[in-house]
Amino acid sequence: MEATALRLGIHELIGDYVERIDEDRLEEWPDLFADPCRYLVISRAGHEAGMRQGVMYAASRGMLLDRVFSLRRANIYEPHRYRHVIGPIRLKSIEGSMAIVQSHFLCVRIMHDGTTSMFASGRYLDRIDISATPFRFTERLVVLDSDKIDTLLAIPL
Protein backbone atom coordinates (compact mmCIF):
# COMPACT_ATOMS: atom_id res chain seq x y z
CA MET A 1 0.00 0.00 0.00
CA GLU A 2 1.19 3.49 -0.81
CA ALA A 3 2.63 5.30 2.24
CA THR A 4 0.33 8.34 2.15
CA ALA A 5 -2.80 6.19 1.83
CA LEU A 6 -1.60 4.03 4.70
CA ARG A 7 -1.14 6.98 7.03
CA LEU A 8 -4.40 8.52 5.95
CA GLY A 9 -6.28 5.29 6.64
CA ILE A 10 -4.76 5.11 10.11
CA HIS A 11 -5.66 8.72 10.87
CA GLU A 12 -9.21 8.10 9.65
CA LEU A 13 -9.65 5.08 11.90
CA ILE A 14 -8.33 6.88 14.96
CA GLY A 15 -10.42 9.96 14.16
CA ASP A 16 -13.53 7.88 13.60
CA TYR A 17 -13.00 6.13 16.92
CA VAL A 18 -13.03 9.31 19.00
CA GLU A 19 -15.88 10.77 16.99
CA ARG A 20 -18.15 7.78 17.58
CA ILE A 21 -17.43 7.91 21.31
CA ASP A 22 -17.55 11.68 21.77
CA GLU A 23 -20.73 12.05 19.70
CA ASP A 24 -22.40 9.30 21.74
CA ARG A 25 -22.69 6.96 18.75
CA LEU A 26 -21.51 4.14 20.97
CA GLU A 27 -23.46 1.41 19.17
CA GLU A 28 -21.25 2.04 16.11
CA TRP A 29 -18.05 1.91 18.12
CA PRO A 30 -17.49 -1.89 18.07
CA ASP A 31 -17.55 -1.88 14.25
CA LEU A 32 -14.12 -0.27 14.28
CA PHE A 33 -12.62 -3.46 15.69
CA ALA A 34 -11.72 -6.71 13.99
CA ASP A 35 -13.49 -9.78 15.34
CA PRO A 36 -11.98 -11.31 17.42
CA CYS A 37 -10.03 -8.38 18.83
CA ARG A 38 -8.43 -7.20 22.03
CA TYR A 39 -9.53 -4.03 23.77
CA LEU A 40 -8.00 -3.25 27.11
CA VAL A 41 -8.04 -0.14 29.27
CA ILE A 42 -5.27 -0.41 31.81
CA SER A 43 -3.22 1.85 34.03
CA ARG A 44 0.40 2.52 33.17
CA ALA A 45 1.49 0.73 36.33
CA GLY A 46 -0.61 -2.30 35.42
CA HIS A 47 0.67 -2.28 31.85
CA GLU A 48 4.30 -2.07 32.93
CA ALA A 49 3.74 -4.92 35.38
CA GLY A 50 2.56 -7.05 32.45
CA MET A 51 -0.98 -7.40 33.76
CA ARG A 52 -3.44 -8.65 31.17
CA GLN A 53 -6.61 -7.50 32.89
CA GLY A 54 -7.42 -3.86 33.38
CA VAL A 55 -10.33 -1.52 33.97
CA MET A 56 -12.16 -2.60 30.83
CA TYR A 57 -11.57 -5.63 28.66
CA ALA A 58 -13.14 -7.16 25.58
CA ALA A 59 -12.06 -9.91 23.20
CA SER A 60 -14.74 -9.58 20.52
CA ARG A 61 -17.19 -7.17 18.95
CA GLY A 62 -19.93 -8.90 20.90
CA MET A 63 -18.23 -8.12 24.19
CA LEU A 64 -17.72 -4.50 23.14
CA LEU A 65 -21.39 -4.23 22.24
CA ASP A 66 -22.41 -5.82 25.54
CA ARG A 67 -20.58 -3.05 27.31
CA VAL A 68 -22.48 -0.42 25.34
CA PHE A 69 -25.81 -2.12 26.11
CA SER A 70 -24.94 -2.19 29.84
CA LEU A 71 -24.15 1.49 29.68
CA ARG A 72 -27.44 2.30 28.00
CA ARG A 73 -29.44 0.34 30.54
CA ALA A 74 -27.57 1.60 33.59
CA ASN A 75 -28.87 4.66 35.34
CA ILE A 76 -26.38 4.58 38.10
CA TYR A 77 -24.08 7.24 36.79
CA GLU A 78 -24.64 10.89 36.04
CA PRO A 79 -24.92 11.54 32.29
CA HIS A 80 -21.74 12.84 30.76
CA ARG A 81 -19.78 13.05 27.54
CA TYR A 82 -16.15 12.97 26.58
CA ARG A 83 -14.11 15.10 24.23
CA HIS A 84 -10.80 13.63 23.08
CA VAL A 85 -7.93 15.30 21.37
CA ILE A 86 -5.26 13.09 19.89
CA GLY A 87 -1.62 14.13 19.93
CA PRO A 88 1.02 12.89 17.55
CA ILE A 89 0.02 9.67 15.79
CA ARG A 90 3.12 7.57 15.15
CA LEU A 91 3.43 4.61 12.85
CA LYS A 92 6.06 2.50 14.59
CA SER A 93 6.31 -0.45 12.19
CA ILE A 94 4.50 -2.74 9.78
CA GLU A 95 4.33 -6.46 10.56
CA GLY A 96 2.71 -8.23 7.62
CA SER A 97 -0.83 -6.87 7.35
CA MET A 98 -0.60 -5.22 10.77
CA ALA A 99 0.41 -1.62 11.47
CA ILE A 100 1.85 -0.94 14.91
CA VAL A 101 0.74 2.55 15.88
CA GLN A 102 0.99 4.72 18.98
CA SER A 103 -0.72 7.98 19.82
CA HIS A 104 -1.32 10.26 22.80
CA PHE A 105 -4.66 11.51 24.04
CA LEU A 106 -6.19 13.97 26.45
CA CYS A 107 -9.84 13.49 27.30
CA VAL A 108 -12.06 15.98 29.09
CA ARG A 109 -15.37 15.01 30.64
CA ILE A 110 -18.42 17.24 30.32
CA MET A 111 -21.12 16.62 32.92
CA HIS A 112 -24.79 17.20 32.21
CA ASP A 113 -24.67 20.55 34.03
CA GLY A 114 -21.85 21.71 31.73
CA THR A 115 -18.96 21.27 34.16
CA THR A 116 -15.86 20.42 32.14
CA SER A 117 -12.79 18.82 33.66
CA MET A 118 -9.65 17.04 32.61
CA PHE A 119 -10.60 13.39 32.89
CA ALA A 120 -7.91 11.17 31.46
CA SER A 121 -4.63 11.19 29.62
CA GLY A 122 -2.57 8.41 28.19
CA ARG A 123 -1.48 6.44 25.20
CA TYR A 124 -3.17 4.29 22.59
CA LEU A 125 -1.06 1.27 21.65
CA ASP A 126 -2.64 -0.14 18.51
CA ARG A 127 -2.34 -3.09 16.21
CA ILE A 128 -4.30 -2.15 13.12
CA ASP A 129 -5.32 -4.57 10.40
CA ILE A 130 -4.46 -2.84 7.12
CA SER A 131 -5.27 -5.79 4.84
CA ALA A 132 -8.61 -4.25 3.85
CA THR A 133 -10.13 -0.77 3.90
CA PRO A 134 -11.45 0.72 6.06
CA PHE A 135 -8.80 -0.39 8.55
CA ARG A 136 -9.83 -2.03 11.82
CA PHE A 137 -8.28 -2.37 15.27
CA THR A 138 -7.05 -5.87 15.99
CA GLU A 139 -5.77 -4.65 19.33
CA ARG A 140 -6.19 -1.36 21.15
CA LEU A 141 -4.53 -0.91 24.52
CA VAL A 142 -5.55 2.27 26.30
CA VAL A 143 -2.78 2.91 28.78
CA LEU A 144 -3.89 5.47 31.35
CA ASP A 145 -1.36 7.78 32.95
CA SER A 146 -3.23 7.82 36.24
CA ASP A 147 -4.39 5.06 38.57
CA LYS A 148 -7.12 7.26 39.96
CA ILE A 149 -9.49 6.93 37.08
CA ASP A 150 -10.78 3.42 37.48
CA THR A 151 -13.90 3.83 39.50
CA LEU A 152 -15.18 6.68 37.37
CA LEU A 153 -14.94 4.89 34.07
CA ALA A 154 -18.23 4.07 32.38
CA ILE A 155 -17.96 5.17 28.75
CA PRO A 156 -15.05 3.54 26.85
CA LEU A 157 -11.99 5.69 26.35
Add this chain to the structure above:
Amino acid sequence: MEATALRLGIHELIGDYVERIDEDRLEEWPDLFADPCRYLVISRAGHEAGMRQGVMYAASRGMLLDRVFSLRRANIYEPHRYRHVIGPIRLKSIEGSMAIVQSHFLCVRIMHDGTTSMFASGRYLDRIDISATPFRFTERLVVLDSDKIDTLLAIPL
Protein backbone atom coordinates in the same frame (compact mmCIF):
# COMPACT_ATOMS: atom_id res chain seq x y z
CA MET B 1 -7.19 19.05 -6.82
CA GLU B 2 -4.69 16.47 -5.72
CA ALA B 3 -5.69 14.74 -2.46
CA THR B 4 -2.54 15.55 -0.48
CA ALA B 5 -2.65 19.23 -1.44
CA LEU B 6 -6.31 19.36 -0.51
CA ARG B 7 -5.72 17.98 2.98
CA LEU B 8 -2.70 20.15 3.46
CA GLY B 9 -4.65 23.27 2.53
CA ILE B 10 -7.38 22.35 4.99
CA HIS B 11 -4.86 21.75 7.78
CA GLU B 12 -3.19 25.07 7.01
CA LEU B 13 -6.46 26.97 7.22
CA ILE B 14 -7.44 25.36 10.51
CA GLY B 15 -3.95 25.88 11.91
CA ASP B 16 -3.88 29.50 10.78
CA TYR B 17 -7.24 30.10 12.43
CA VAL B 18 -6.13 29.02 15.90
CA GLU B 19 -2.80 30.78 15.53
CA ARG B 20 -4.40 34.14 14.72
CA ILE B 21 -6.71 33.84 17.70
CA ASP B 22 -4.23 32.44 20.20
CA GLU B 23 -1.52 34.93 19.23
CA ASP B 24 -3.98 37.81 19.62
CA ARG B 25 -3.85 38.73 15.92
CA LEU B 26 -7.61 39.06 15.96
CA GLU B 27 -7.77 41.75 13.28
CA GLU B 28 -6.45 39.17 10.79
CA TRP B 29 -8.95 36.55 11.85
CA PRO B 30 -11.87 37.61 9.60
CA ASP B 31 -9.65 37.26 6.50
CA LEU B 32 -9.88 33.49 6.88
CA PHE B 33 -13.57 33.60 6.01
CA ALA B 34 -15.30 33.96 2.65
CA ASP B 35 -17.57 36.98 2.32
CA PRO B 36 -20.46 36.46 2.93
CA CYS B 37 -19.94 33.64 5.40
CA ARG B 38 -21.54 32.05 8.40
CA TYR B 39 -19.83 31.91 11.77
CA LEU B 40 -21.78 30.57 14.67
CA VAL B 41 -20.76 29.55 18.17
CA ILE B 42 -23.51 27.43 19.66
CA SER B 43 -23.97 24.86 22.40
CA ARG B 44 -24.46 21.23 21.49
CA ALA B 45 -27.98 21.33 22.90
CA GLY B 46 -28.79 24.39 20.80
CA HIS B 47 -27.25 22.85 17.70
CA GLU B 48 -29.15 19.59 18.12
CA ALA B 49 -32.38 21.54 18.61
CA GLY B 50 -31.76 23.19 15.22
CA MET B 51 -31.34 26.68 16.64
CA ARG B 52 -29.79 29.13 14.23
CA GLN B 53 -28.65 31.70 16.76
CA GLY B 54 -26.03 30.99 19.34
CA VAL B 55 -23.53 32.69 21.59
CA MET B 56 -21.79 34.46 18.71
CA TYR B 57 -22.95 34.96 15.19
CA ALA B 58 -21.67 36.67 12.06
CA ALA B 59 -22.73 36.59 8.42
CA SER B 60 -19.90 38.59 6.84
CA ARG B 61 -16.29 39.60 7.31
CA GLY B 62 -17.56 43.03 8.36
CA MET B 63 -19.54 41.52 11.21
CA LEU B 64 -16.55 39.45 12.28
CA LEU B 65 -14.39 42.55 12.29
CA ASP B 66 -16.99 44.48 14.24
CA ARG B 67 -16.76 41.88 16.95
CA VAL B 68 -12.99 42.30 17.11
CA PHE B 69 -13.34 46.10 17.32
CA SER B 70 -15.85 45.75 20.16
CA LEU B 71 -13.43 43.48 21.98
CA ARG B 72 -10.58 45.94 21.57
CA ARG B 73 -12.67 48.84 22.88
CA ALA B 74 -14.23 46.96 25.75
CA ASN B 75 -12.48 47.04 29.08
CA ILE B 76 -15.12 45.17 30.91
CA TYR B 77 -13.40 41.81 30.98
CA GLU B 78 -10.13 40.73 32.49
CA PRO B 79 -7.40 40.31 29.86
CA HIS B 80 -6.86 36.72 28.83
CA ARG B 81 -5.63 34.52 26.02
CA TYR B 82 -6.59 31.17 24.61
CA ARG B 83 -4.55 28.18 23.58
CA HIS B 84 -6.25 25.68 21.30
CA VAL B 85 -5.22 22.20 20.37
CA ILE B 86 -7.01 20.55 17.51
CA GLY B 87 -7.76 16.84 17.54
CA PRO B 88 -8.33 14.71 14.49
CA ILE B 89 -9.23 16.74 11.39
CA ARG B 90 -11.62 14.75 9.22
CA LEU B 91 -12.55 15.44 5.64
CA LYS B 92 -16.10 14.13 5.45
CA SER B 93 -16.95 14.86 1.82
CA ILE B 94 -16.50 17.20 -1.11
CA GLU B 95 -19.55 18.97 -2.53
CA GLY B 96 -18.50 20.83 -5.66
CA SER B 97 -15.98 23.46 -4.56
CA MET B 98 -16.82 22.93 -0.89
CA ALA B 99 -15.03 20.62 1.53
CA ILE B 100 -17.08 19.39 4.48
CA VAL B 101 -14.69 19.05 7.40
CA GLN B 102 -15.00 18.25 11.09
CA SER B 103 -12.47 18.54 13.87
CA HIS B 104 -12.29 18.48 17.66
CA PHE B 105 -10.77 21.10 19.90
CA LEU B 106 -9.76 21.73 23.49
CA CYS B 107 -9.14 25.31 24.48
CA VAL B 108 -7.50 26.48 27.68
CA ARG B 109 -7.76 30.05 28.93
CA ILE B 110 -4.77 31.86 30.39
CA MET B 111 -5.62 34.82 32.60
CA HIS B 112 -3.35 37.82 32.92
CA ASP B 113 -2.03 36.53 36.26
CA GLY B 114 -1.01 33.27 34.60
CA THR B 115 -3.85 31.09 35.87
CA THR B 116 -4.54 28.43 33.26
CA SER B 117 -7.78 26.46 33.11
CA MET B 118 -9.70 24.26 30.75
CA PHE B 119 -12.10 26.66 29.11
CA ALA B 120 -13.94 25.01 26.26
CA SER B 121 -14.19 21.83 24.25
CA GLY B 122 -16.19 20.96 21.22
CA ARG B 123 -16.33 20.46 17.49
CA TYR B 124 -15.71 22.59 14.45
CA LEU B 125 -18.18 21.82 11.65
CA ASP B 126 -16.78 23.51 8.57
CA ARG B 127 -17.70 24.20 5.00
CA ILE B 128 -14.48 25.26 3.33
CA ASP B 129 -14.26 26.90 -0.08
CA ILE B 130 -11.50 25.04 -1.93
CA SER B 131 -11.99 26.77 -5.29
CA ALA B 132 -8.98 29.04 -4.71
CA THR B 133 -5.91 28.98 -2.47
CA PRO B 134 -5.54 29.77 0.31
CA PHE B 135 -8.81 28.10 1.29
CA ARG B 136 -11.44 30.07 3.21
CA PHE B 137 -14.28 29.18 5.59
CA THR B 138 -17.69 29.59 4.03
CA GLU B 139 -19.24 28.31 7.21
CA ARG B 140 -17.74 27.51 10.59
CA LEU B 141 -20.01 26.17 13.32
CA VAL B 142 -18.34 25.98 16.71
CA VAL B 143 -20.40 23.47 18.65
CA LEU B 144 -19.58 23.70 22.34
CA ASP B 145 -19.85 20.63 24.54
CA SER B 146 -20.95 22.66 27.53
CA ASP B 147 -23.79 25.11 28.06
CA LYS B 148 -21.91 26.82 30.84
CA ILE B 149 -19.57 28.80 28.70
CA ASP B 150 -21.83 31.46 27.28
CA THR B 151 -21.44 34.33 29.64
CA LEU B 152 -17.66 34.07 29.72
CA LEU B 153 -17.16 34.22 26.00
CA ALA B 154 -15.46 37.35 24.68
CA ILE B 155 -12.71 36.25 22.29
CA PRO B 156 -13.94 34.12 19.38
CA LEU B 157 -13.35 30.40 19.69
Add this chain to the structure above:
Amino acid sequence: MEATALRLGIHELIGDYVERIDEDRLEEWPDLFADPCRYLVISRAGHEAGMRQGVMYAASRGMLLDRVFSLRRANIYEPHRYRHVIGPIRLKSIEGSMAIVQSHFLCVRIMHDGTTSMFASGRYLDRIDISATPFRFTERLVVLDSDKIDTLLAIPL
Protein backbone atom coordinates in the same frame (compact mmCIF):
# COMPACT_ATOMS: atom_id res chain seq x y z
CA MET C 1 13.25 16.93 -0.58
CA GLU C 2 9.79 15.85 -1.54
CA ALA C 3 7.08 17.82 0.30
CA THR C 4 5.28 14.86 1.87
CA ALA C 5 8.52 13.32 3.15
CA LEU C 6 9.53 16.68 4.57
CA ARG C 7 6.32 17.09 6.55
CA LEU C 8 6.41 13.50 7.67
CA GLY C 9 9.95 13.88 8.97
CA ILE C 10 8.97 17.00 10.90
CA HIS C 11 5.94 15.28 12.43
CA GLU C 12 8.10 12.30 13.38
CA LEU C 13 10.65 14.49 15.15
CA ILE C 14 8.01 16.41 17.08
CA GLY C 15 6.19 13.19 17.95
CA ASP C 16 9.39 11.50 19.05
CA TYR C 17 10.23 14.48 21.25
CA VAL C 18 7.03 14.29 23.31
CA GLU C 19 7.17 10.51 23.46
CA ARG C 20 10.68 10.48 24.92
CA ILE C 21 9.68 13.01 27.56
CA ASP C 22 6.26 11.62 28.41
CA GLU C 23 7.52 8.03 28.59
CA ASP C 24 10.34 9.11 30.89
CA ARG C 25 13.06 8.20 28.37
CA LEU C 26 14.78 11.47 29.21
CA GLU C 27 18.31 10.20 28.56
CA GLU C 28 17.35 9.81 24.88
CA TRP C 29 15.87 13.27 24.65
CA PRO C 30 19.08 15.22 23.89
CA ASP C 31 19.71 13.03 20.83
CA LEU C 32 16.89 14.84 19.05
CA PHE C 33 18.93 18.03 19.00
CA ALA C 34 21.79 19.06 16.75
CA ASP C 35 25.05 19.85 18.52
CA PRO C 36 25.51 22.74 19.20
CA CYS C 37 21.86 23.70 19.54
CA ARG C 38 19.65 26.14 21.36
CA TYR C 39 16.92 25.01 23.74
CA LEU C 40 15.08 27.66 25.66
CA VAL C 41 11.94 27.53 27.79
CA ILE C 42 10.67 31.07 28.24
CA SER C 43 7.46 32.86 29.12
CA ARG C 44 5.55 34.70 26.43
CA ALA C 45 6.23 37.99 28.17
CA GLY C 46 9.96 37.23 28.30
CA HIS C 47 10.01 36.14 24.68
CA GLU C 48 8.18 39.24 23.49
CA ALA C 49 10.59 41.40 25.48
CA GLY C 50 13.45 39.79 23.56
CA MET C 51 14.99 38.14 26.61
CA ARG C 52 17.50 35.45 25.78
CA GLN C 53 17.44 33.64 29.10
CA GLY C 54 14.39 31.83 30.37
CA VAL C 55 13.34 29.12 32.75
CA MET C 56 15.57 26.50 31.13
CA TYR C 57 18.40 26.96 28.72
CA ALA C 58 20.91 24.73 26.93
CA ALA C 59 23.36 25.33 24.09
CA SER C 60 24.56 21.77 23.47
CA ARG C 61 23.59 18.13 23.86
CA GLY C 62 25.95 17.98 26.82
CA MET C 63 24.04 20.70 28.61
CA LEU C 64 20.74 18.98 27.85
CA LEU C 65 22.09 15.74 29.26
CA ASP C 66 23.41 17.51 32.34
CA ARG C 67 19.88 18.66 33.04
CA VAL C 68 18.60 15.11 32.82
CA PHE C 69 21.33 13.86 35.16
CA SER C 70 20.44 16.60 37.67
CA LEU C 71 16.83 15.56 37.50
CA ARG C 72 17.67 11.91 38.11
CA ARG C 73 19.83 12.74 41.11
CA ALA C 74 17.47 15.25 42.66
CA ASN C 75 14.96 14.03 45.15
CA ILE C 76 13.61 17.38 46.01
CA TYR C 77 10.48 17.22 43.90
CA GLU C 78 7.53 14.87 44.00
CA PRO C 79 7.65 12.29 41.18
CA HIS C 80 5.45 13.18 38.24
CA ARG C 81 4.99 12.67 34.53
CA TYR C 82 3.77 14.77 31.65
CA ARG C 83 1.41 14.04 28.84
CA HIS C 84 1.60 16.37 25.84
CA VAL C 85 -0.78 16.79 22.99
CA ILE C 86 0.38 18.78 20.02
CA GLY C 87 -2.01 21.00 18.09
CA PRO C 88 -1.55 22.08 14.50
CA ILE C 89 2.04 21.70 13.28
CA ARG C 90 2.79 24.45 10.78
CA LEU C 91 5.72 24.60 8.40
CA LYS C 92 6.31 28.34 8.08
CA SER C 93 9.25 28.40 5.66
CA ILE C 94 12.41 26.70 4.49
CA GLU C 95 15.71 28.56 4.84
CA GLY C 96 18.43 26.49 3.17
CA SER C 97 18.66 23.25 5.12
CA MET C 98 16.53 24.64 7.93
CA ALA C 99 12.76 24.25 8.33
CA ILE C 100 11.02 26.93 10.38
CA VAL C 101 8.15 25.22 12.19
CA GLN C 102 5.59 26.25 14.79
CA SER C 103 3.20 24.13 16.80
CA HIS C 104 0.91 24.42 19.83
CA PHE C 105 0.91 22.20 22.88
CA LEU C 106 -1.07 21.43 25.98
CA CYS C 107 0.68 19.48 28.70
CA VAL C 108 -0.97 17.86 31.70
CA ARG C 109 0.96 16.75 34.74
CA ILE C 110 0.23 13.45 36.47
CA MET C 111 1.45 13.24 40.05
CA HIS C 112 2.50 9.98 41.64
CA ASP C 113 -0.86 9.68 43.42
CA GLY C 114 -2.66 9.94 40.07
CA THR C 115 -3.81 13.54 40.35
CA THR C 116 -3.95 15.00 36.84
CA SER C 117 -3.99 18.72 36.14
CA MET C 118 -3.46 21.12 33.29
CA PHE C 119 0.16 22.10 33.67
CA ALA C 120 1.35 24.16 30.73
CA SER C 121 0.31 25.49 27.36
CA GLY C 122 2.22 27.32 24.71
CA ARG C 123 4.04 27.23 21.43
CA TYR C 124 7.06 25.46 20.06
CA LEU C 125 9.10 27.69 17.76
CA ASP C 126 11.51 25.39 15.95
CA ARG C 127 14.43 25.55 13.59
CA ILE C 128 14.84 22.01 12.31
CA ASP C 129 17.87 20.76 10.41
CA ILE C 130 16.50 18.84 7.44
CA SER C 131 19.84 18.20 5.74
CA ALA C 132 19.95 14.61 6.99
CA THR C 133 17.41 12.10 8.29
CA PRO C 134 16.24 11.74 10.95
CA PHE C 135 15.78 15.49 11.35
CA ARG C 136 17.14 17.26 14.41
CA PHE C 137 16.29 20.45 16.31
CA THR C 138 18.84 23.20 15.81
CA GLU C 139 16.70 25.48 17.92
CA ARG C 140 13.61 24.82 19.99
CA LEU C 141 12.00 27.72 21.83
CA VAL C 142 9.27 26.66 24.22
CA VAL C 143 7.17 29.78 24.71
CA LEU C 144 4.89 29.35 27.72
CA ASP C 145 1.54 31.11 27.83
CA SER C 146 1.73 31.59 31.57
CA ASP C 147 4.32 33.22 33.83
CA LYS C 148 3.20 31.12 36.75
CA ILE C 149 4.91 27.96 35.74
CA ASP C 150 8.55 28.72 36.45
CA THR C 151 9.06 27.41 39.93
CA LEU C 152 7.33 24.12 39.21
CA LEU C 153 9.38 23.19 36.19
CA ALA C 154 11.70 20.22 36.61
CA ILE C 155 11.19 17.93 33.60
CA PRO C 156 11.82 19.62 30.23
CA LEU C 157 8.74 20.66 28.31
